[in-house]
Amino acid sequence: MATANCLVTNDWICGEYLRTRTQELTDATVQHVGITTASVLLGLLVAFPLALLVRARPRWAGPVLGLTTLLYTIPSLAMFSLLLPFLGLSTALVVTGLVLYSLTILVRGVLAGLAAVPAETREAARGMGYGSGRLLWEVELPLALPALMAGIRMATVSTIALTTVGSVVGRGGLGNLIEDALPTFFKAQVLAASVLCVLLAVAADLLLLGLQRLLTPWTRVRVRAAAGGG
Template sequence: MPSGPVLAAAANPWFSWDYLERNGADVLRYTQQHASLTVQAVLIALVVALPLAALAHLRPRLAGPVLASTGVLYTIPSLALFAVLAPVTGIGRTTVLIGLVVYALLVLVRNVLVGLQGVDPAVLDAARGMGYGRARLLLGVELPQAVPAIVAGLRLATVSTVALVTVGVVIGYGGLGQLMFRGFRSGYHAEIMTATVVCLLLALVADLALALLGRVLTPWRRTSRTPDAAPRTPQEAPWTS
């Protein structure tokens, strides 16, 4: 006869197709919530990060304060941040979204700035020689050249945001974190594992999609013979044609 622990494990498995059949609607709903929070947070953070990084690039004296400010925000514990925001923004989606944007900012600002600062000086000199002004140089040369660094930042920010969304469960809006928390409270192994696996798959799919986007946006890197071979002059750059 099977012992007690064996029967308990069989009755409460970590992987259960029966759980998905009975709770598919809940899993789908929380997955959609998780994905929408991630996409919105990363897009908002990117919209904020681009001008901040451009300002820090154009005014080097501001680079330190900008990075320090986003770094300080990143170090705030999520529970403390939600506690500060809740009296103002309430309990729910808005509070979680603001927190996610704050945490994604540091990664994106740093990567955009690194990308802008890493543009080949020869390319910049050629553009200036052709009469490019500062604004046109930034928008037409530096930002396109910084795309690989920006995409790398987006990938890192997206994957970390997928993980951070689950923390929103403390104020009742945590996507798949709701299922994890419910599973821990009830001791239902299949619920915990299902939410964990779906969360991991969501991060993997998002990362692969952004990697593909990076390849589409930088066709010259695919056709180059060497990894660092990029257009050397504005005439050769695809964005000026």
């Protein structure tokens, strides 16, 4: 009986809410994951050529990095207002805004990864006849993966948090539930949506960390060798 009454007493922890709103929570979580995934992937597609441009033409570093930093400082409401005439009240509006926010992390992540590749490794590859394209894809990117994945992990966690802001246009995933609950301060809904956001961030970070370890087995070998040598 106490559990059933928790909706009436507006308790923070309410099993009845979780039982009766399972589909609503699931739909919001799926939307949240979809928006986050699309935003990070599109952000990476934009950030990668920008980072290559900066590396090839260092004089562009200031303008590119300055612009991405400036975009990150724009308040979300202002960003959505600027994009609204072009994209309307749509998921594309939220995704585009999140892509722009992710660039400051992702561009720097790609640059940091490429800068971490030893110069002697590049020279050895060139000596073996590697052209610039083959050098990038077969030598530099694999060695840059640890730093690059660290940037992707940061961008993903940040985007999961920022996705909630999309609730201002009804496309905020779990943020929609938080905004809907605030006028009446529906505690169980606020807590459930907030906890799910945190769990999504932790799960995404662990998943990407596992992917990083899978794609960079040589880093585990170095760690074991160092431990054995110690």
